[in-house]
Structure formats: structure tokens, C-alpha cells
Amino acid sequence: MQHKSFRNMPCPIARSLERVGEWWSMLIMRDALFGLTRFDEFQNSLGIAPNMLARRLNALVEAGLLERHRYSAHPPRDEYRPTQRGRDFRPVLIALLAFGNRHFAPEGASVTIVDAQTGVEAEPVIVDRASGRPIREPEFAWVPGPAAGERTRQRYARRPPSGTRAAAAQADPRIIRKGSPNEPRRKA
Amino acid sequence: MQHKSFRNMPCPIARSLERVGEWWSMLIMRDALFGLTRFDEFQNSLGIAPNMLARRLNALVEAGLLERHRYSAHPPRDEYRPTQRGRDFRPVLIALLAFGNRHFAPEGASVTIVDAQTGVEAEPVIVDRASGRPIREPEFAWVPGPAAGERTRQRYARRPPSGTRAAAAQADPRIIRKGSPNEPRRKA
Numbered sequence: 001m002q003h004k005s006f007r008n009m010p011c012p013i014a015r016s017l018e019r020v021g022e023w024w025s026m027l028i029m030r031d032a033l034f035g036l037t038r039f040d041e042f043q044n045s046l047g048i049a050p051n052m053l054a055r056r057l058n059a060l061v062e063a064g065l066l067e068r069h070r071y072s073a074h075p076p077r078d079e080y081r082p083t084q085r086g087r088d089f090r091p092v093l094i095a096l097l098a099f100g101n102r103h104f105a106p107e108g109a110s111v112t113i114v115d116a117q118t119g120v121e122a123e124p125v126i127v128d129r130a131s132g133r134p135i136r137e138p139e140f141a142w143v144p145g146p147a148a149g150e151r152t153r154q155r156y157a158r159r160p161p162s163g164t165r166a167a168a169a170q171a172d173p174r175i176i177r178k179g180s181p182n183e184p185r186r187k188a
Numbered sequence: 189m190q191h192k193s194f195r196n197m198p199c200p201i202a203r204s205l206e207r208v209g210e211w212w213s214m215l216i217m218r219d220a221l222f223g224l225t226r227f228d229e230f231q232n233s234l235g236i237a238p239n240m241l242a243r244r245l246n247a248l249v250e251a252g253l254l255e256r257h258r259y260s261a262h263p264p265r266d267e268y269r270p271t272q273r274g275r276d277f278r279p280v281l282i283a284l285l286a287f288g289n290r291h292f293a294p295e296g297a298s299v300t301i302v303d304a305q306t307g308v309e310a311e312p313v314i315v316d317r318a319s320g321r322p323i324r325e326p327e328f329a330w331v332p333g334p335a336a337g338e339r340t341r342q343r344y345a346r347r348p349p350s351g352t353r354a355a356a357a358q359a360d361p362r363i364i365r366k367g368s369p370n371e372p373r374r375k376a
Binding site: 006010011012013014015016017018019021022023026027030034035045064085088089090091092093094095096097098099100101102103104105107108109110111112113114115116117119120122123124125126127128129130131132135136137138139140141142143144145146147148149152155159 | 194198199200201202203204205206207209210211214215218222223233252273276277278279280281282283284285286287288289290291292293295296297298299300301302303304305307308310311312313314315316317318319320323324325326327328329330331332333334335336337340343347
């Protein structure tokens, strides 16, 4: 499946999606971090076509999230284990799990995260490691980093200083927003 | 673009991906949460084909992450604002940002999250809201929830009790792992 490459976009979200931003890749990582390692285990779990699974496994090895280990020479058989980079992907899956449980599980949670000792259900929230404070606006802000290029800096420079326009508009619908530089036009 | 539907999978990660698990959808949500609202703003930001953008915006409205607001009747023009559900998606983007900055920004961060008052860079980490403890194994575990079906329960029942097989194998490569119920076979 071809798509426009995000690899050269500076945005760290786009770069992550370039490597794992495909339905199957995220579910393969979910299964790999769960402990599945072998081709047929992934296939049984996902019901994915073998050629698609092979392609996604190769891409995840190439992106450095999985490592291939040959466990049988005759016949040749490989297994796939998460690397440190692959294990670092777990917070994305936890965030997706929490989001799915909150919004798309009307019948209750099918999978949940609990304290392994007490069994008490955890509520995942993203905080700043040093201060422990929840990362949310307006206490925290997204800003251009040291390696930001001109386009990223301009993008952030044009942004209203506090919160988003949309949030501001919801808070006060009387706010009159200026048109964007290019006249808005709904194309479809 | 057609793909196998994840909607009927019980896994909350799969269900989230069904709604937003597409490269463009996540970047549209990134831009919408940044404050962009209008069709041409998204198009300028993303360099996406208009028909694809229209399709993804419609899907995000249908999934309840964006709301459409008509701001001009003649000519008809809509803008798109994040709903509460859309705002709840932000932790997924923060986790992707942190992952991308850690692993795919060799030249340094292009975008980063800072304390809005002090400008000190934040380090996003997922914790349990009540206890403040980082959600990681083996302190926390993924378990079947109250709505788990038979397949999910079996899946977790077969799992080794602590950690993943892959993690165990890395910690002690002498561990001999049993074959999976279906004889492993690399299909491609």
C-alpha cells in the first residue's frame, strides 16, 4: 500500500506514523508486546493475510521496533521480538486503549489495565515525569524545538498564544475569527 | 481505501484504530487540536488531496471526534472543531510525539512540549491517575475486562503470568519456550 511519505516531515508525530501509522502495524506491536513472537501466532491473532503480515513485520524490523531471530534452521523459521524502541511504543498503545475504553466500549471494557498486585483498575493519564503534573493545555504548550525549521516556526508563530481558536470559540462563540490567508473553500 | 474492519473486534486499541487509525486522520486531529478549523487550513498544512481530506474529515465527524459548523451560508462553508471525544484523543498524539522525538529525531526535536509558564521541556510519561505510578510491566498488567468475551479470556489465560515470553527470553536466553498450539510456520 503506497502513501505519501511522512518521513521527511519534521513533525515527530508524522515521523512516528511513517513507521507505525498503519492499522496492522499497531496491532502487530500490541501482540508483540503481549508476548506473541511467531508468524502463525500473529496470523491467528489478527486474521491478516500472510503477504500483508510479512510486509508489516518486515517494515517493523526495518524501522527498528522488532528484531528477527532465527529459531529453526531446517526448516527456516524466524520469530519477532520487540526491541527497546518497540517497547518504547507501549505508551502509544496504552493511550489508544484508554481512549477506546472511554469512547468505543459501550458494553464495558473488554481489556483493561490493572495494578498487578491489587487488581485495581488503573486510569492512564499522561504527566510530566519531573513534576508529575498532567500534560494539558494551557499549563503545557507545544512549541518549536531546537531543530525546528522555518516552516514549523512560522506555523507556531501564527498560532494564538493561549489555547486553540476552536477552544476559544467554544468558550465564547461571540469571538469573531479572521479569515485564513487563503480564502476558505470547502472542496467536497 | 478499504481495509478489514476492526469495529467488531473487542480490543479497545482496534476500535480506536477503526476510527482514527489512518495516517491522515491522526495528522488531521493533530492540526485540529492545534487550532486549525478550515478545509484550506488543513489542506495547506498537510498537502493532502482534497478528496482524501474531505473523506477523512467526514469520517472524523462521523466518529464523533470533530463537529462541523457552518460559518458561511453563501457560499456554504464549514469548519471543523474538536469535540470532547476529539480532545480526549490528545494523549495518543502526545505519546506519538514523545516516541518520535526519542527515536526518529536524530537532529533534535522539531516540536516539543514545555511548561507554559517556565518553558522547561516536559517529559511525557503515562501514569495511573490515582497512584501516580508509571504504568509499566510488571507493576501493571493488561487483563480481560468485565465485557471480555471468550476469545479474549482465552487469549489472556494462555499468556505467561509475568511479563512477555519475549521479555523473559531476553532476560534469560536459556529459557526454552514451548511451541505454540499451532505449529509455527513462517508463511512468507
